[in-house]
């Protein structure tokens with residue numbers, strides 16, 4: 001997949017800017033706070049319809065403006081498409097080839113992105129919700145049905161929780177059972193896709209991690225309270241029915257649904273020990289790198305195309321061996337956009353054929 005160009009209007013600190021990209025390596029160089037990450041964010045938003053770093057969409061609109069707009073030409077399997085993202089205080093719209101796509105979930109997954117940022121360590125250190133968000137964004141990029149089902153599930157969850165809260169003294173079993181059955185049905189798809197994705201990650205990260213670091217055994221454990229190693233529809237149904245039954249009294253008291261994929265989590269294990277509790281900063285960083293590099297393989301296997309890779313200022317934190325190992329993985333035929341404050345941090349051989357843009361206070365100049 002290739003992004004040929006992008007135009008930003010009223011996005012973050014840009015009034016209007018256009019960049020043409022090389023199929024291979026693109027470098028954005030500039031001092032701090034000039035707008036390098038904002039461009040990576042614009043690319044990410046154009047693909048995913050949400051920011052990777054801001055929970056609130058409105059931050060994306062340039063101060064004192066009332067809308068922002070992104071346009072980009074992408075090439076997937078040699079077919080070019082014009083993607084467009086529009087956001088105002090009132091609405092968010094996306095279109096493909098000037099035709100509005102009503103459901104955001106039908107738009108996402110048309111163009112795949114992997115982003116590496118210094119904040120990624122939060123995926124290990126932060127709350128379980130971040131790891132669920134990771135699973136949802138990444139699985140959603142290769143399966144938009146997953147996002148539809150996840151939306152359905154979240155709506156049911158909200159309704160069920162509200163119902164549990166409202167009716168603590170007089171629960172209508174029938175209605176609650178209907179909600180519960182529907183949630184179980186949606187859960188099955190979510191569990192299936194998460195098992196599948198985590199298994200694929202595990203097939204890939206082990207080798208990548210030992211290649212990057214030359215030692216250690218990295219694996220991911222999927223925590224789902226099902227106590228199963230693999231997806232098994234009938235077993236999961238049985239377990240869920242039992243759990244819902246045995247938890248019901250507690251759920252009515254708390255007014256919360258206590259079991260289901262909304263409680264899932266992941267543990268990254270190095271030599272069988274939780275890397276969050278035992279790993280060094282460097283080991284945690286290598287774990288995240290392996291995870292993202294594994295995703296490049298998985299996306300390519302699933303879609304037949306390599307994703308676009310965004311590297312946000314990650315080279316400053318890595319030693320030369322790791323830099324070289326990463327470049328070995330991300331080889332020639334993949335499009336990359338890299339940000340840096342210092343060209344010396346980037347290997348000479350990468351600079352040779354790359355497009356270099358100088359970013360200065362929301363202005364862009366090709367070097």
Ligand SMILES: Nc1ncnc2c1ncn2[C@@H]1O[C@H](COP(=O)(O)OP(=O)(O)OP(=O)(O)O)[C@@H](O)[C@H]1O
Pocket residue numbers: 011012013014030031032033034035036037038039059060061062063313341
């Ligand atoms: N909605 C907005 N409107 C106007 N300016 C904004 C908006 N959001 C962020 N900015 C500005 O964008 C700049 C930060 O841009 P960005 O995060 O891309 O910097 P950067 O070049 O990646 O810097 P660093 O090297 O420190 O990571 C800041 O000056 C910030 O004030």
Ligand SMILES: [Mg+2]
Pocket residue numbers: 036037038312313339
């Ligand atoms: Mg930045």
